[in-house]
Amino acid sequence: MENNSVPKKRPFSLQLDLSKFEPATEEEKRQQDVMSKSTTFFRDGMRRLLKNPLAVASLIVLLLVIATIVIAPMIVPYGYEEILSVNGRRDKGAKNLTPFEYSTAEKKYIAQGNSRFPHIFGTDEQCRDYFIRVVYGARVSLFVGFFASIIVLIIGMLIGSISGYVGGRVDLIIMRIVDIIYSLPDMLMVILLSVVLKEVLTFKTGSVLASLGTNMISMFIVFGALYWVGMCRLIRGQILSIRENDYVLAAKSIGAGSARIIRKHILPNCLSVIIISTALQIPSAIFTESYLSFIGLGVSAPMPSLGSLANAARQGLQSYPYKLIFPAAAICLIVLSLNLLGDGMRDAFDPKLRR
Amino acid sequence: MTNLLDVEHLKQYFPIRTGFAKTTPLKAVDDISFSIRHGETLGLVGESGCGKTTVGRSVLRLYEPTDGKVYFEGTEITRSNIKSMRRQMQMVFQDPYSSLNPRMTVEDIIGEPLDVHRMYSNSKERREKILNLMELVGLNAEHATRYAHEFSGGQRQRIGIARALAVNPKFIVCDEPVSALDVSIQAQVINMFEELQDKLGVAYLFIAHDLLVVRHISNRIAVMYLGHMVELADSDELMDHPIHPYTESLLSAVPIPDPETARHKQRIVLEGDVPSPLNMPTGCPFRTRCRYATAKCAEEMPDFTDRGNGHFVACHVK
Structure with a gap:
């Protein structure tokens, strides 16, 4: 030990003082061998998501809004049309x-x-009672937003994965149809379609569809017919890029069939993109629904929606400004927190943003 | 037939769009024949883009060959029997990062061939088989539940090898299995390939561009240039007595780990670039860069002939 501790000649010398080191014990050596705990993709993503304060805050706000929507009608003794x-x-x-x-x-x-x-x-x-009307309005808006994005997801995923996996002429034709729908003016088409569908659709009273209301159904059809194109393109692009990965080739060389390759290799790898874009689709659907209700093409009369409430509040805006503020604030809160949550999910789950 | 694998006049063309509604075939592999014996390693070398990988993939029918026949133990591989043939022939990929699905655990990756071919009767047997394979390639049992991204390049390549071995194949195409690894890991993996060959008797088509690696592992070596095979011989014979001028220049580029001999070595530097495979030279593909090229080379394609002792060369001059 004595001869190892050489006195330093200069203050900034990098010469090491060996007496300050000690050999690692057997236990410490073994600690190096143990790898960190294995995490699944989902758990890892959730951990990242929960580290993002903005996403957590919007998640809490969203849960509060949903809790209010569910619980308030049980507590408040008034009905929305009472x-x-x-x-x-x-x-x-x-x-x-x-x-x-x-x-x-x-x-x-x-x-x-x-x-x-x-x-x-x-x-x-x-x-x-205005509170219960706003609560029901938010319920309608969230319901429409959620189901419209699911409809968009199903149609877009089906057509997009066919287009991406089959390729060739099928892909060409589907993509041209998508281009045509893309080139149509969005809002104009939405308005025209919902006007026409409102006239055309009639349901037997008492059926499930009738209880949803003609306007609600036509709104879903409008979303399904127009907004699947974005999802379709996205999923097609994902599948095209994943298909080129070596592990797909490896699965082929093993002898796996197309169904197995899509199920086991392609879909799990574009799942994160699908989840994220669906989450970001919800606020845009809510927005469109509010807009349609605002111009009077949304859900039918006694049933309130945040957009139609805002529209009704316009008449007495000078005397009763709070009647516009409440539904508008509700729209803002829901859309903003959904957007922030979607952003947080993209940061947490998108494999491209890692590393 | 005594050979494990016979490839006869294999051609693989890819249509390339060269203009509006006009396609030109890219001749990635043009008329290649070779055979591989049981338990043998055939090294396949050549510069980037000469079609080495394409040969490997066409033999395994990952691409549908344009022309030519591939026989496995005497039976021709066709579209209809390829699924059962996949139990005999497997592949190890170059890039250990993209060849493993990031969403699957090691157990599922190695177990996938077993699943596809239903090679177990219950889940206990499946797990046992997987653990045996992992032990065979030097992975711990505790790695089974982990995901591929948690491993180093060398370990990932071991996973890929275990996956290829899962169906007990007789033949494995190794597509540059070590070129993406560190030099120290390369040695480990190559030695593992040799050990596995001794233990299991598999034959390899070993594709690489590192001549020293290929010489170390191969019984015979084939040299490719622009989709053609130019020379094929026993590895020592090829290394010591190359005949084709392209092989000569390739070998002169191999670094020698002895500065004294290296100083006296003459390096043959090829002139010009590799011609585009879309616009191949007439006759011998190598004639544009060959020192010995004659008028005959431009006119006809040289035959791939035996010069004795199984040393095949395609050259008019030498």
């Missing part, structure tokens, strides 16, 4: 109340020792 009444008599004074205000009839009712659930967002000009 005209307020006190003691079985119609409460004519409960028109255009401000938030948390009671009408004179309700005040009298409370003075008699009864309790009355507050109108959190006030009431509208037809004496309906």
Whole structure:
């Protein structure tokens, strides 16, 4: 030891002082052999997602919104189309109340020792509780957004994977159709289609489709017919690039059939892109739905939607600005948090952004 | 027939669009014949883009050959019997990073051939087989549940080899299996290939561009130039007495680990570039860069003839 510790000649010399080192014990050597815990792709992605504060915040906001949508109708004793009444008599004074205000009839009712659930967002000009209308509106918007993106996903994935995997002439024809749909002016087509479908579609009363409402169905058809093209192109591109990977060739050389290759090798590898683009499709569908409802082509009358609520609020905008603020804020909150969550998911799951 | 594999006049052309509605065939492999004996290693060398990989893939029918026949133990490989043939012939890929599916565990990657050919009766037997294979290529049992991205290049290549061995093949095409690895790992993997050959008696078509590696592992070596085979001989014979001028120049480029001999060595530097395979020279493909080229070379394609002791050469002059 003594002769190993050479005194340093210069302060910045890189000469090592060997006495400061000690040999590794057997246990420490073995620690080097142990690899880190194996993680699956999904778990790894979730860990990344939960590290992103913005994504976590929007996830929480979204969960709160969903909880409100689910729970509020159970707690609030008013219906979305129910005209307020006190003691079985119609409460004519409960028109255009401000938030948390009671009408004179309700005040009298409370003075008699009864309790009355507050109108959190006030009431509208037809004496309906505004809070529950906004909640139902958000419910409709989210429902439409979610199912419209699933419809888009199914159509786009089916056609896109056929186009990408089969290739050749089939691919050429599908892609030209996609190009044509792409070149149509989006909004114009949406408006025209929903006007036409509104007239054409009639359902037997009592059936599941009828209870959804003609407008809702036509909205799904509009989304399905127009917005699958983006998803289709995306998935086709993914499949084209994954198909060229050596592991697909390896599977072929093993003797695996096309079905197995698509199922085991191609789809799992474009799954992250599919999930992410579906997540980003939801807010855009909500946006389109709100827009359509705003111009009066969305869901039909008593059923509220955030867009139609905003439209109705335009008339009394000077006197009752909060009636526009509540649905608009709800749209913003939902769309923003969905977008941020989608972004966070892309960062967490996209293999290209890793490494 | 005593040979494991016979390739006769294999041709592989790819249509390349050279203009509007006009295609020119790219002759990636043009009229190649060779055979591989049981348990033998045939090295295949040549510069980049000369069609080495294409030969390997066409033999395995990963590409549908334009023309020519491939016989495996005397039976011709056709579209209809290829699925059963895949149990006899496997492939190890060049890039250990892209040849393993990143979404599958090692166990599933190695087990896939077993799944495809239903080579087990229950899941316990499957697992046992997989663990045996992993041990064979020097992987630990605890690696089975991990994903490919958690391994180093050398380990990944071992996984790829285990996958190829899963069906007990008699023949493996090794498509530059070591060129993507570090030199120190290359040695390990090559030695493993040799050990596996001793143990299991598999034959290899070993594609590489490192001549020293090929000489080390191969019984015979074939040299390719622009989709043609120009020379084929026992590896020592080819290394010590090359006949074809292209082989000569290739060998002169091999670094010699002794500075004294290296100083006295004469390096043959080829002039010009490799011609485009879309626009092949007439006659011998090598004549544009050959020192000995004569008028005859431009006129006719030299035959691939035996010059004694199984030393085949395609050259008019030498």
